[in-house]
Amino acid sequence: MKRAKDGDGVGSITSVTSSSKILMRTRYSAWNLLADARGGHADWAPAWRDAEPRPRYDAVIVGGGGHGLATAYYLAKNHGLRNIAVIEAGWIGGGNTGRNTTIVRSNYLFPESARLYEFALKQYEGLSRELNFNIMFSQRGIVTLAHSRHDLNAQARWVNAMLFNGIDAELVDAAQVRQMEPRLNVGPGARHPILGGFVQRRAGSARHDAVAWGYARGASALGVDIVQNCEVVDFKTANGRVAGVKVRWQGREMDIACDKVGVAVAGHSSLLARKAGFDLPVTSYALQAMVTEPVKPVLNTVTLSPALGAYWSQSDKGEVVMGGALDHFPSYAQRGSLATMQQVVSATAEMFPSLGRLRLLRQWAGIVDIVKDSSPILGESPLPGLYLNCGWGTGGFKAIPAGGWTLAHAMATGRDHELAAPFRLERFHTGRLIDEAAAAGIAH
Numbered sequence: 156m157k158r159a160k161d162g163d164g165v166g167s168i169t170s171v172t173s174s175s176k177i178l179m180r181t182r183y184s185a186w187n188l189l190a191d192a193r194g195g196h197a198d199w200a201p202a203w204r205d206a207e208p209r210p211r212y213d214a215v216i217v218g219g220g221g222h223g224l225a226t227a228y229y230l231a232k233n234h235g236l237r238n239i240a241v242i243e244a245g246w247i248g249g250g251n252t253g254r255n256t257t258i259v260r261s262n263y264l265f266p267e268s269a270r271l272y273e274f275a276l277k278q279y280e281g282l283s284r285e286l287n288f289n290i291m292f293s294q295r296g297i298v299t300l301a302h303s304r305h306d307l308n309a310q311a312r313w314v315n316a317m318l319f320n321g322i323d324a325e326l327v328d329a330a331q332v333r334q335m336e337p338r339l340n341v342g343p344g345a346r347h348p349i350l351g352g353f354v355q356r357r358a359g360s361a362r363h364d365a366v367a368w369g370y371a372r373g374a375s376a377l378g379v380d381i382v383q384n385c386e387v388v389d390f391k392t393a394n395g396r397v398a399g400v401k402v403r404w405q406g407r408e409m410d411i412a413c414d415k416v417g418v419a420v421a422g423h424s425s426l427l428a429r430k431a432g433f434d435l436p437v438t439s440y441a442l443q444a445m446v447t448e449p450v451k452p453v454l455n456t457v458t459l460s461p462a463l464g465a466y467w468s469q470s471d472k473g474e475v476v477m478g479g480a481l482d483h484f485p486s487y488a489q490r491g492s493l494a495t496m497q498q499v500v501s502a503t504a505e506m507f508p509s510l511g512r513l514r515l516l517r518q519w520a521g522i523v524d525i526v527k528d529s530s531p532i533l534g535e536s537p538l539p540g541l542y543l544n545c546g547w548g549t550g551g552f553k554a555i556p557a558g559g560w561t562l563a564h565a566m567a568t569g570r571d572h573e574l575a576a577p578f579r580l581e582r583f584h585t586g587r588l589i590d591e592a593a594a595a596g597i598a599h
């Protein structure tokens with residue numbers, strides 16, 4: 156085991172050995188970087204412990220994406236639970252969390268959504284420090300383009316709603332857009348002239364893998380078991396409640412007993428719900444993204460054109476990151492169709508002619524969980540003891556801290572967190588939908 160060093164909480168570098176588990180903690184700091192240089196940096200503890208499943212936990216979280224890992228972290232950190240497992244069918248962050256275009260914003264329309272996403276954005280602002288892990292959060296601003304009078308009117312309403320909700324938003328004219336993003340084809344003479352737009356300056360992007368890894372590291376340091384390559388294939392019930400999960404691990408099936416299960420599996424939510432005996436109003440689609448070869452810094456902001464169905468930013472590596480709308484048909488195939496890709500590429504050539512000759516380096520897709528009102532489903536499911544975190548659709552990366560925080564609260568206390576209460580599944584019975592289609596649209 157590694158030598159012990161100073162620090163506390165997530166960051167402390169003590170190795171705690173008990174009969175059943177070893178907790179490895181490494182505080183990342185300039186001092187420890189220097190100290191470890193003496194040993195040629197051969198002495199760092201792994202960021203998290205890859206665990207084997209045990210037969211019983213107090214709580215099991217299905218899905219090792221950002222939401223599942225954040226839930227485990229907050230269950231341990233905020234509620235003191237330690238006997239927790241995250242069960243991940245593949246590798247952590249290998250689902251949508253590691254496939255998204257990393258946009259973080261809180262520019263939603265309705266107060267319920269504004270509160271939820273703003274809470275998440277505020278958490279993001281302090282997350283690198285909280286997790287002692289650099290999530291490369293960059294508040295470079297998001298610019299939503301207006302190409303018509305209708306867009307301008309809709310955006311004026313949108314900005315007013317945001318300001319009413321206490322969230323920063325600014326209407327800008329074409330000249331201001333050009334100043335922020337000089338390579339945009341603003342017109343005149345452009346096929347889709349830009350009349351203006353609106354900006355949320357505190358929005359931006361964060362490194363997606365780092366968010367998953369940071370939460371995994373934090374959770375693991377607090378004693379959470381992270382079990383990879385382990386698929387939940389069924390649920391166990393007793394006395395009308397969930398009593399555990401059946402998993403497939405290393406080619407064999409085994410039962411894990413627990414009192415509470417949190418399910419955060421994005422596009423696979425309806426499949427697992429069916430195994431638990433209920434249906435979800437979720438349809439799964441492929442959502443794709445792509446990047447060009449890396450170039451020197453050419454884009455300053457995240458820019459989005461709802462009318463053209465595409466959005467752009469530049470990664471720290473220099474790749475131009477491009478995304479668009481959902482594929483047109485439901486699917487579990489993690490690829491993405493040529494038609495959507497073509498739309499994104501042609502919109503890019505139209506809006507940024509100077510990027511037209513860049514080569515596409517990679518294209519990929521994730522399976523997202525689309526709900527009719529484009530809002531998440533949070534809270535206890537029809538099977539008591541089983542809690543849901545799904546329906547984030549095209550935009551759940553930005554919500555990871557809030558999704559984890561509120562699911563942990565529900566699992567630990569048995570009550571909805573006030574931020575999550577409006578998003579219960581029951582809204583599809585009561586009709587109190589929170590229709591964020593306009594703000595979710597293609598705006599991830």
Ligand SMILES: Cc1cc2nc3c(=O)[nH]c(=O)nc-3n(C[C@H](O)[C@H](O)[C@H](O)COP(=O)(O)OP(=O)(O)OC[C@H]3O[C@@H](n4cnc5c(N)ncnc54)[C@H](O)[C@@H]3O)c2cc1C
Nearest residue numbers: 218220221222244250251252255256258387521551552553
């Ligand atoms: C191309 C693309 C671009 C996007 N862009 C953005 C963006 O810019 N901003 C934004 O906010 N959001 C964006 N999103 C959406 C965002 O990525 C997701 O909403 C978010 O990552 C969901 O996180 P999650 O933890 O719920 O799911 P995931 O990260 O998908 O994790 C779910 C995990 O559950 C596991 N799993 C599934 N079934 C089982 C099982 N039976 N047993 C065990 N494990 C299981 C999967 O392997 C997976 O790792 C984008 C998505 C895609 C695909």
